[in-house]
Amino acid sequence: MSPVPILSCEHLTKSFQHALVPVRHIQERIILPHRRKRVWVTKAVDDVSLTLQRGEWIGIYGPNGCGKTTLLRMLAGLLPPDAGAVQSHADLSCFFELSVGFHEERTAIENVRMHAMLQGVARKDIDAILESVRAFAGIADHWDLPLKCYSTGMRLRLGFAVTMASPADILLLDEILAVGDVDFQKKCRMRLMDLKVSGRSALVVSHSLADLEAMCDRVLFMERGRIVCERGASVPLS
Amino acid sequence: MLKSRYTFLQMTRIVWAVGWSDFTLKYRGSILGYLWSLLAPLAKFLVIYYVFKPLVGGEIAQYPLYLFLGIIMWEHFTVTTTHCMTALKEKQAFFLKIPFPRMLIMLIVGWTNMIIFLTHFLIFVVFVLAMGGSPWMPWLYLPILLLQMTLFALGVGMLLASYCLKYRDIQHLWGILSQVLFWLTPITYVYRLDAPISTQWGRFLELLHHPTLHTTFDLFVQFQPLSILIYDMRRVTLYAATQAFPSLPHILGVTAVLVALFALAARVYHYRSQYFIEEY
Numbered sequence: 001m002s003p004v005p006i007l008s009c010e011h012l013t014k015s016f017q018h019a020l021v022p023v024r025h026i027q028e029r030i031i032l033p034h035r036r037k038r039v040w041v042t043k044a045v046d047d048v049s050l051t052l053q054r055g056e057w058i059g060i061y062g063p064n065g066c067g068k069t070t071l072l073r074m075l076a077g078l079l080p081p082d083a084g085a086v087q088s089h090a091d092l093s094c095f096f097e098l099s100v101g102f103h104e105e106r107t108a109i110e111n112v113r114m115h116a117m118l119q120g121v122a123r124k125d126i127d128a129i130l131e132s133v134r135a136f137a138g139i140a141d142h143w144d145l146p147l148k149c150y151s152t153g154m155r156l157r158l159g160f161a162v163t164m165a166s167p168a169d170i171l172l173l174d175e176i177l178a179v180g181d182v183d184f185q186k187k188c189r190m191r192l193m194d195l196k197v198s199g200r201s202a203l204v205v206s207h208s209l210a211d212l213e214a215m216c217d218r219v220l221f222m223e224r225g226r227i228v229c230e231r232g233a234s235v236p237l238s
Numbered sequence: 239m240l241k242s243r244y245t246f247l248q249m250t251r252i253v254w255a256v257g258w259s260d261f262t263l264k265y266r267g268s269i270l271g272y273l274w275s276l277l278a279p280l281a282k283f284l285v286i287y288y289v290f291k292p293l294v295g296g297e298i299a300q301y302p303l304y305l306f307l308g309i310i311m312w313e314h315f316t317v318t319t320t321h322c323m324t325a326l327k328e329k330q331a332f333f334l335k336i337p338f339p340r341m342l343i344m345l346i347v348g349w350t351n352m353i354i355f356l357t358h359f360l361i362f363v364v365f366v367l368a369m370g371g372s373p374w375m376p377w378l379y380l381p382i383l384l385l386q387m388t389l390f391a392l393g394v395g396m397l398l399a400s401y402c403l404k405y406r407d408i409q410h411l412w413g414i415l416s417q418v419l420f421w422l423t424p425i426t427y428v429y430r431l432d433a434p435i436s437t438q439w440g441r442f443l444e445l446l447h448h449p450t451l452h453t454t455f456d457l458f459v460q461f462q463p464l465s466i467l468i469y470d471m472r473r474v475t476l477y478a479a480t481q482a483f484p485s486l487p488h489i490l491g492v493t494a495v496l497v498a499l500f501a502l503a504a505r506v507y508h509y510r511s512q513y514f515i516e517e518y
Contacts, residue, residue, distance in 0.1 A: 078335075100331045
């Protein structure tokens, strides 16, 4: 019997509908009563099913607009699907942008604390996270300064360190690998491998196929909202 | 699964910490800082006092304090309800990227604005003492009244926030409605509740028999929640020696209505919040 997946979804489908500009105002309705409102509809994710086993890392690769981020958002519970269902059996953290929610006027320690709280990290774990972030980000001399004193690279390093410090069992990572200089990118990749070795599970979205193949057990290729093929250690490119 | 990470204690801690943080950061970078939150009610107070003192000042004991308390309670209501809508934009990044209980944002708004109200209320207490008022107040009533104010402001604010992204007219409409509501709330003029609300339902029949604009406005001013909240706060803080305190059935009745409003609004907001990402 195959083990119960830590995260799975079945037949996920999501469409978006947007009114085209100009939106019909009441004055337009009176002056042009026969003009019909036009809407733009797109199916972002179309009947996607997948399972993530404990300790497994899955990469999702595809061109812009193929539905990768929408899929991740539905898995994270940020978007309700039109059809299908998501089942999760562990804590989950998602990262769609490094340093989300950071405030310019707050110091690193305040921002990290706030970020961890909003991610639902328990109080007792926050001090450990602070130490881990401080050690990893390499910004010790800026630690007590407000974020507005940081360079862009330092902010991203701080953001990455916070992201990686999350104690959740499942990580949903969207394009978070292009961070800082070459040395720091190496450090990031090593950190991700450490997380993998420690037994975490992850879904990683990236435009770098080489990165996905290096760190993931299998890579799903998406196109026009569908998973069109899969490549992995045990599954050859179909 | 996700909800289990956000225990009641955890959520309380987030609301407390983020609310304080938002309060301290709100005016950072401006020259006057916190004083900005005081200038709006103070300017309103000075103008209205100058205009209305000759008209109603003789009928109302301690009119400056009566007016000041009404204005700061009104400011709390209107700033909180508007903030509930603007918070969706301010915290857009959180809504788009972090799966957390959306209700937290509304509770943070409520707490931040309650902190500001408490600072205004402290100034009101200083004025009471400076004008020879008694330092003794039935303090036991205050937490209940503050709770009622928060339930009402957040209840209305959440209903507005639930639909303000879908219908962008709501924020403009609320700007106009709140100006109308200001004059339909007994902030500047005399208000008394001479008999228990429960015994006055018959007055609504008047509206059926004589559906005039005057009767409608009269009943609205008499029974709308803000009128009752401001009246209760005034008789507890200003007229404790001369007027009866709010009775237990009155407090329980008002609280029950406001809890019901809050619960309904929370349910609507919870349902609608799952579509916010698509409506940004």
